[in-house]
Amino acid sequence: MKSLTNRSKVVSDKKMTFMERIYIPAILKGMSITIRHFFSKKATINYPEQKREFSKVYRGQHVLKRDDLGRERCTACGLCAVACPAEAITMVAAERKPGEEHLYREEKYAAIYEINMLRCIFCGDCEDACPKEAIFLTDRIVASDTERKPFIYGKDILLEPLDPQQRIDISARQTEKVIQFKQNKGFAHNK
Numbered sequence: 001m002k003s004l005t006n007r008s009k010v011v012s013d014k015k016m017t018f019m020e021r022i023y024i025p026a027i028l029k030g031m032s033i034t035i036r037h038f039f040s041k042k043a044t045i046n047y048p049e050q051k052r053e054f055s056k057v058y059r060g061q062h063v064l065k066r067d068d069l070g071r072e073r074c075t076a077c078g079l080c081a082v083a084c085p086a087e088a089i090t091m092v093a094a095e096r097k098p099g100e101e102h103l104y105r106e107e108k109y110a111a112i113y114e115i116n117m118l119r120c121i122f123c124g125d126c127e128d129a130c131p132k133e134a135i136f137l138t139d140r141i142v143a144s145d146t147e148r149k150p151f152i153y154g155k156d157i158l159l160e161p162l163d164p165q166q167r168i169d170i171s172a173r174q175t176e177k178v179i180q181f182k183q184n185k186g187f188a189h190n191k
């Protein structure tokens with residue numbers, strides 16, 4: 001019968017030889033491959049005890065930065081959410097009340113700020129879009145979990161601690177030129 005395609009394979013049904021029937025050569029061949037891999041250099045490491053060196057441009061867990069006085073830099077303008085290609089960022093803005101100037105740098109702040117880490121593709125667009133130097137991606141790894149809910153990161157996780165000793169260092173991914181730009185008090189976002 002003529003086949004409809006040329007994808008069919010002719011399967012041989014020839015009788016097995018004696019050596020093939022006792023399987024020993026095949027077992028020895030398989031064992032030699034196992035032994036070879038047993039002594040070769042491992043491709044894996046014992047994470048988290050051991051960690052690989054990250055690329056200098058690695059982008060990991062975000063941080064919402066405070067300014068030198070400990071005030072939240074984010075003004076809930078929403079530009080990061082608009083720039084986010086994964087639509088991973090949501091926020092609720094609130095107005096700063098008199099007496100809260102030591103908490104929030106601007107007249108408006110993010111009462112709720114959330115990033116869905118399952119949607120995030122760590123592109124860094126939110127960092128680029130932010131006019132207030134408020135959000136940065138860091139070299140920290142987002143911890144794994146077996147449920148979806150823990151991956152909605154709110155301010156309790158994203159906002160950096162008030163204690164100056166526990167601030168999150170974001171300088172690793174910044175070039176010298178960018179650091180100089182961010183220290184220039186001539187620009188509004190650095191004041």
Ligand code: SF4
Binds near residue numbers: 083085122125
């Ligand atoms: S890194 Fe990219 S995907 Fe993740 S929150 Fe920022 S803009 Fe969205």
Ligand code: SF4
Binds near residue numbers: 091130
């Ligand atoms: S992180 Fe930056 S861009 Fe996003 S809402 Fe806050 S100030 Fe605006």
